[in-house]
Amino acid sequence: MFFLRHGSGLFILQNFTRFQIHFHPSRFRVKGLLLLSILIISFSNCRTQPTAVPQIVAPLREMTDDLGRTVKMPATVERAVSLAPNLTEIAFAVEAGDKLIGRTSYDDYPAAAQKIPTVGDTLNPNIENIIALKPQVVLVSTASQIETFTKQLEAQNIAIFVTNPNGLDDIYKSIYQIGKIFGKDAKAGEVVDILKRRVADVEARTATADDVKIFVQISKEPLFTVGKESFINDVINRAGAVSVTANVPTAYPKLSKETALALNPDAVILSDSPDNREPNEVFANSPAVKNNKIFRVNAELISRPSPRIVDALEQIARDLHPDSFQ
Amino acid sequence: MKPKIPDSRFQISDSRLRKFRFGVVLLFVLGLAIFIAALLGSEKLSFFDLNEQQKTILFDIRLPRILLGASVGASLALAGASLQSLLRNPLAEPYLLGVSNGAALGTMLAFVFFAQFELARPVMAFAGACLATFVVYQMAKSRAGMNVERLVLSGVIVTTFLSSIIVLLTSLLDAAKLRSFTFWLLGDLSQSTINGFYLSFFAVIVGTIILLKYARALNLMMIGERDALDFGVEVRQTRLAVFAASSLLVGTAVAASGSVGYVGLIVPHLVRLAIGSDNRFVIPFSALAGAIFVVAADTVARVAIAPRELPVGAITALIGAPLFIYLLRRN
Numbered sequence: 001m002f003f004l005r006h007g008s009g010l011f012i013l014q015n016f017t018r019f020q021i022h023f024h025p026s027r028f029r030v031k032g033l034l035l036l037s038i039l040i041i042s043f044s045n046c047r048t049q050p051t052a053v054p055q056i057v058a059p060l061r062e063m064t065d066d067l068g069r070t071v072k073m074p075a076t077v078e079r080a081v082s083l084a085p086n087l088t089e090i091a092f093a094v095e096a097g098d099k100l101i102g103r104t105s106y107d108d109y110p111a112a113a114q115k116i117p118t119v120g121d122t123l124n125p126n127i128e129n130i131i132a133l134k135p136q137v138v139l140v141s142t143a144s145q146i147e148t149f150t151k152q153l154e155a156q157n158i159a160i161f162v163t164n165p166n167g168l169d170d171i172y173k174s175i176y177q178i179g180k181i182f183g184k185d186a187k188a189g190e191v192v193d194i195l196k197r198r199v200a201d202v203e204a205r206t207a208t209a210d211d212v213k214i215f216v217q218i219s220k221e222p223l224f225t226v227g228k229e230s231f232i233n234d235v236i237n238r239a240g241a242v243s244v245t246a247n248v249p250t251a252y253p254k255l256s257k258e259t260a261l262a263l264n265p266d267a268v269i270l271s272d273s274p275d276n277r278e279p280n281e282v283f284a285n286s287p288a289v290k291n292n293k294i295f296r297v298n299a300e301l302i303s304r305p306s307p308r309i310v311d312a313l314e315q316i317a318r319d320l321h322p323d324s325f326q
Numbered sequence: 327m328k329p330k331i332p333d334s335r336f337q338i339s340d341s342r343l344r345k346f347r348f349g350v351v352l353l354f355v356l357g358l359a360i361f362i363a364a365l366l367g368s369e370k371l372s373f374f375d376l377n378e379q380q381k382t383i384l385f386d387i388r389l390p391r392i393l394l395g396a397s398v399g400a401s402l403a404l405a406g407a408s409l410q411s412l413l414r415n416p417l418a419e420p421y422l423l424g425v426s427n428g429a430a431l432g433t434m435l436a437f438v439f440f441a442q443f444e445l446a447r448p449v450m451a452f453a454g455a456c457l458a459t460f461v462v463y464q465m466a467k468s469r470a471g472m473n474v475e476r477l478v479l480s481g482v483i484v485t486t487f488l489s490s491i492i493v494l495l496t497s498l499l500d501a502a503k504l505r506s507f508t509f510w511l512l513g514d515l516s517q518s519t520i521n522g523f524y525l526s527f528f529a530v531i532v533g534t535i536i537l538l539k540y541a542r543a544l545n546l547m548m549i550g551e552r553d554a555l556d557f558g559v560e561v562r563q564t565r566l567a568v569f570a571a572s573s574l575l576v577g578t579a580v581a582a583s584g585s586v587g588y589v590g591l592i593v594p595h596l597v598r599l600a601i602g603s604d605n606r607f608v609i610p611f612s613a614l615a616g617a618i619f620v621v622a623a624d625t626v627a628r629v630a631i632a633p634r635e636l637p638v639g640a641i642t643a644l645i646g647a648p649l650f651i652y653l654l655r656r657n
Contacts, residue, residue, distance in 0.1 A: 222509050222516050225563055252508065256368035257516065258383045259633035274507070275441075285382065 007030075041267050063180065066164035066173075073159035077136050077181050083125050083143030087163065088113050088303050089306035090175050091139070096182035102133045103208050109300065109308075125149070137181060141164070141305075165257065165305040167234030168199060168313075177309065195310050199238060200316045205324040206240030212320045214241045215265035216302075218252055218278050223260055227253040239317040241267070257282045267320060268294035271302050295319040336461040343571075345607050348600060349469025352614040356396065358387075359618050362623040363392045367633035369459045394582055395616035395624040395638070397526040398515070398609070399589055401533065403578040403616025405572035407608050408537050411544040412568045415473050424446065424484035427459025429580035430466020431488050431574075434495055434507065446608045448525055452577030458484055459569045513586035515624050522582045529578040534613060536571040540564050543606040586639045588646025589616050595653055619645075 029251045042105035082088040088107035091097055097112055100319045102119045121131070122128035122141070127149045130138060137159045140146050150160055161181065163174045172192045179188020216232060218224040226232045226243055229251040236243050244263040245255065262283040268279045277296065282287050301312035318325050339582025357415065365373070365386050371380050409418040420426045433447050440446035462484050466477035496507050537544075543564040546554040551561050579586070594618040597608050623641040630636055 039449040061588075219506060222506055222514060250634070252635040254516070256628065256633045257387045258367050261383055261387065262369050262379060264379075271584050282387065285379070 002196065022193070033058050035057065050100075063161065063177065065162045066170070067162045069160075069162065071161050072160050073181065074136050076183060076193055079133070079135045080137045080139060081119060081130055081133060081135040082107060082121050082139045084139070085109065085121075085300070086304040086306035087139040087141055087174070087178065088116075089304065089308060090178045093307045094175065094179040094182065094184040094188045096178070096184050099133060099182055102130060133159070137161055139178065139181075151321075152294070163305075165231050166229070167231050168195075168238065168309070169234075170231065171305045171307075171309060172196070174305065181224060191307060195307055198310050199313065202240075202314055203238055206238075206317055206321050209240050209321045209324055211237075211265075212241040212266050213244050213261070214267045214269055214320070215279075215283070216269045216271070217276060217279060218271050218303075220278065220280050222254055223255050223282070225255050225260075225281050226250055231309075232302065235302075235313050236307060238309060239313050240321050241316065261286075263275070267295065269302070269316060270296045271299040271318075272296040273299050293320075336564045343602075347517065349611055349614070351606070352618070354623070356614055357620050358551035359621045360396065360624075361390055363395075363621050366441040366625055368566070368628065386520075390520040390523055391515050391624070391628075392621055393520075393521050394518040394523040394526060395515050395620045397523055397530055398579040398583045398586060398595075399616035399618070399620025400530045400588060400613040401526065401613060401616075403534050403593040403608060403612040403619070404530070404537060405579075406616075407605070407612040408540075408544065408568045409572055409590075409596035410594055411548050411603075411605055411608075412516075412565060413477060414548055415474055415478060416595065417478065420572065421485065421585070421587060421590070423453045423629060424458040424462050424483035425573060425576045426580055426585055427485050427488035427492065428454040428456075429577045430511070430585060431455070431492055431495075431582045432457075432577070434492060435530070437507075438495070438499070442614055444521070448578050448581040452574055455573035455577040455580070456570070456636065459573050463565075485622045509637055510584040511644065512637035513584045514637045515583050515627075515637055518582070526578045526582050528582035529574050530613065533571045533575040534610060537609050538568055539608065540567050541609055544568070544605040545603075546604075584637075584639065586620060586642055590648065591621055592646050592650050592653065593619055595650075599653075611655050 001314040059075050061253075062105070063071050063073065065071050066117045078099055080091070080099055081100050082091060082100055083104055085107040087264040088097075088100060088103050089109055091100055092110050092113060097110070100113070100116050103113055103116045104125060105118045105121045107113050107116075107118075117129075117133070130149075130153065135158055138153060138161070140160060140162045142162075142164065146162060147162065151232070153160055155189050161177070163170075163177065165171045165174055172195065175188050175192050176185070177196075179185050179191075214236065216236070220228065225245045225248070226236075227245060227248040229249075233243055233246050236246075244265050248255065257280070260280065263282070264286050265288045268283055268286075270276055270279065276299075279289060279294055288294060295316070297312050297315055301308050301315070364384065365371075365471045367383070369380075369383055371384060376384065405420045405425070406418070409423065410416055412418070429451040432450035432452070435454075436446040436450035440450070460649075462477065462480045465480035465483070466473065488629070490513070497508065499500065502579045543554070543559045546557045546559050547561065547564060554564075555561055594612045595607060597615050601607050601611065620638065620642065623645060624638040627636040628633075628637040
């Protein structure tokens with residue numbers, strides 16, 4: 001108790017969601033639900049033709065996800081929940097958006113996705129909502145918090161497929177995998193081919209140009225940037241640039257301002273959000289600010305490992321190498 | 327008769343000399359801590375010939391942060407020392423009494439609604455701290471006067487209530503803002519500016535003057551409020567002054583750096599162990615010791631995993647919690 005108050009806001013935040021789950025109003029409706037289900041069961045028994053339950057009859061297939069887990073799922077997936085905006089985007093890109101029955105509140109693209117019911121946000125998905133939707137597969141983007149609900153979902157015969165892209169090639173792989181899950185292999189191949197062609201075009205144009213030293217600013221205060229483990233490094237390199245923080249551990253480190261000041265980037269890329277519209281004051285004397293090489297990239301494009309990452313790639317390449325795109 | 331008078335005089339001056347010496351040592355250690363902290367950082371500086379960029383790093387980034395850390399440490403230790411004496415409770419601390427969380431909520435509201443005004447954060451933090459203190463105080467008051475157990479209990483209730491409002495607010499904020507708040511809630515000095523230091527230092531000076539003025543009264547109140555009344559202490563006035571001063575100190579500290587824990591709890595205890603419980607000395611020396619503690623902890627936070635950074639609150643808790651348990655066992 002004492003330590004909680006002093007030590008860790010984060011811990012309190014994480015635990016709060018457990019309270020939410022614990023005190024969810026549906027707990028109080030359990031008796032009502034029980035009565036209702038008894039009624040439904042007795043009515044369904046009156047029917048003469050018993051209907052087969054597809055999940056049980058359908059044959060299972062095995063797929064390996066990005067964590068190396070072997071995931072068993074039905075041969076045909078008609079009901080899936082996506083717990084990350086990039087996975088929702090990929091599902092729509094391979095024309096399987098109609099098979100999504102749940103998404104998180106962050107999944108806002110394409111517009112059609114906004115009609116799908118939400119199951120909490122990516123950091124705190126609501127497990128009761130997910131189970132109630134009876135999905136066959138749940139698509140998860142990061143490995144961070146799945147331990148907390150993997151067992152509960154697997155106990156309900158719901159498969160969990162985890163993607164963890166580290167670069168463009170992994171994003172192509174995610175597209176293939178999600179295409180395969182929904183039986184849209186051909187469409188996934190088409191999507192990836194188009195993306196590869198666009199990336200090849202950018203790479204050809206920037207091949208002869210010198211790499212630009214850039215700083216990617218994720219948040220102005222406190223100063224967060226892109227570290228070693230982020231997929232964004234690959235995107236930056238293909239755009240004819242190199243991140244000055246590419247050797248800093250973790251994916252999105254909070255960087256010391258002293259170090260940031262000494263990095264002297266030639267350009268600053270801002271992940272565009274209301275509180276990240278300007279470069280941090282430490283860059284005031286950097287070549288980036290002096291030569292006005294400050295570029296804003298839509299945060300959705302640069303932060304999501306989805307097909308739209310190529311839009312970000314093209315924009316960054318154009319901004320940094322305008323001569324190569326004339 | 328004659329030998330006794332110089333003897334007792336000598337004893338008093340000896341004890342005072344010891345305390346005076348302790349103060350000088352603390353001042354020296356604080357100076358040393360600031361100097362060493364200025365030498366250390368994620369960027370290596372060669373101090374004999376600094377180029378323009380290194381000057382900027384030292385004077386615009388590193389020193390303001392060190393000075394603000396010292397000022398925040400002094401504020402929290404001052405508030406802790408005075409509240410412990412006033413409430414005759416060794417656990418009394420800005421966090422336990424809800425003052426910190428009141429300030430934190432005020433800062434958050436300022437951030438959400440008045441982000442464009444720089445002064446809104448400390449002002450609303452002070453207002454939040456005052457409001458929390460007032461509510462706790464009103465809850466603790468009964469017809470029989472103020473009861474210390476009730477006060478601590480009300481403090482815990484207000485603290486947890488405000489915590490849940492803070493958590494609720496962070497849940498409603500969007501992801502980008504959430505990130506800065508989770509860091510700030512853990513105590514973070516990375517957003518230090520020299521103006522932030524001036525404001526916090528001003529609060530430390532004002533707070534110290536007010537608290538020193540009531541140091542004698544606090545000494546008497548440590549015996550008991552009844553007895554203090556008998557000695558002619560203005561109990562109500564003293565209480566009001568200490569609450570106002572600690573709200574000011576905690577408000578400015580929290581607005582500048584979030585929740586840096588354990589400083590207000592363990593620093594005054596260590597000072598009392600060294601020089602006894604006379605508030606005329608405990609109050610100023612706690613300020614110095616608190617400053618040393620936070621400067622040292624923040625240096626660790628800056629250097630430990632450079633070029634990345636840790637929140638300073640995690641370091642103070644990491645040192646403070648075991649130290650507090652050790653003190654508990656010793657007594």
